[in-house]
Amino acid sequence: RPRLQAADEEVANKIEEFIGKLKRLKEVPSPFTLIIDDPSGNSFVENPLAPQKDEALVVTHYKRTAQQDAMLGLAVTQAPSLRAAQRAASVLQFHTNCPECNAPASTNMKLVQIPHFKEVIIMATNCDACGHRTNEVKSGGAIEAQGTRITLRITDPSDMTRDVLKSETCSVEIPELDFELGMGALGGKFTTLEGLLKDIKELVERNPFNLGDSSAPGRAEKLREF
Template sequence: MPHCHGKTAMELALSRRNLQDMNREVVKADSATTRIPEVDFEIPPYTQKGSLSTIEGLIDRAVAGLEQDQQLRNATAPAVAVKIDEFIDKLKKLKEGGFTLVIDDPSGNSFVENPFAPQKDEALSVSHYKRTPQQDAQLGIKAEDEEKPSNDIDCMRNEVLTFNTNCPECNAPASTNMKIVQIPHFKEVIIMATNCDDCGHRTNEVKSGGATEELGTKITLHLTNVSDMSRDLLKSETCSILIPELEFELGMAAVGGKFTTLEGLLKDIKDLIVSKNPFTCGDSSTSDRTEKLKLFGEKIDKIMAGEMDVHIVLDDPAGNSYLQNVYAPDPDPEMTTEKYTRTFEQNEDLGLNDMKTEGYQE
């Protein structure tokens, strides 16, 4: 399995409620730890190769691994063999009742299928966290040297900085351009763009140029005209997207940070959910799932054509997302912006609860 490490670590937790959950597809990277707390079962990282399987397949694979040397144990350590037989029975009985499957992956590359996509899966929770230096070392990631602060911010605003990197597609040497841009009536952002001369792959990413705001921001736009598709939009990496009329919710890290238009964001959502979905082709594909996602793509097309009356909601706990007000500096009659106090869980996701900005030298 390719070692293309995500920017944050990931923990997936699924509460198995019915027999159909056993058929959920699972991508488990070799760096992931797999746990079933109810039976004190754990598969440490790097003890198994990465795999594409189902939840039932994961359990069957674990059972097969434990049964492999039972004949030898019966001859050399019968007491140990009896205990392992008892534990194997516990694993097999998991198929009959409820349990929780936890996949903790520092590389951020593991995945558990959401059969209700594009709707939210109530039984599945995904949390992202910052890797520790020890986890970075295990993954072979070298910590980047801290950049020395510039004494001339005005010069940085007026020039494009270039640094060497590798193409995320073919891993060939490439260069990334970085520019600080001021968005009118909002704030500064950092736009980073990579263009690979070898394979032609292009990518762009937006980072907020400022600190996390004191309050979260929730922007709601009522789409009433196809001209709304040309509104400029900044979606930070901490922003979730909701379309209530479609019962659709996209988590904060799914698309990454982007500076685009509303039409560009909807095209990205369609590509992510429909066109580039790895579970819509090959053995993973089912006619019911393919039809459901096709219908969702048709609804997105109708929204972009102005044929559906919907609301677009940008919910950013960090307060660093933006949607253009075409009536600025006057209020926009079709758009509302709500400031709210973050919950403890949202501060935890943003890494703010443990952040110490005063007296940290002590």
């Protein structure tokens, strides 16, 4: 099947090229744009100049569509237990298994106040056996009155240290790379811009179907899953 092989090779080359581009973004060889669109309004990009205006950052609020409302309604069905936990304690620890090596690990659940934004629940898992660390952000079921679209123009490597909160319901787009990550593909994360790019790279390495023009069907699938 020489033709099939050639097609596979082409896809593999395309993925490798894309991963290379993603890695180089960290050095900001040329300005690029990060767009986080979150119908729940629970995502955030740090303005290091706050409360002064940040010319590189544009945040717009929008009214959700009926479809987005329906999607969010289903996405928060797990919220009551989180709300209960939120009431119970500011730090909570429970036992889990490492998602990498399955060894017993512990997850710390804590409330974190994000400056100039709001309080979120962060679940951090550290595995002593293999060193795997994850953090996941839960919005605790609260949904803002409007959706948010955050556009950050990245012009300098110092932008990589900006805090980024991406909720479990947002999509992430980098138009310069023709890249769009569907809603919910990465889960909720509180990280830096550099950390987010690393997570995207790892996700693409694991699941190249998030790449480029093939992302549209993936997005539709995600919506169906909800």
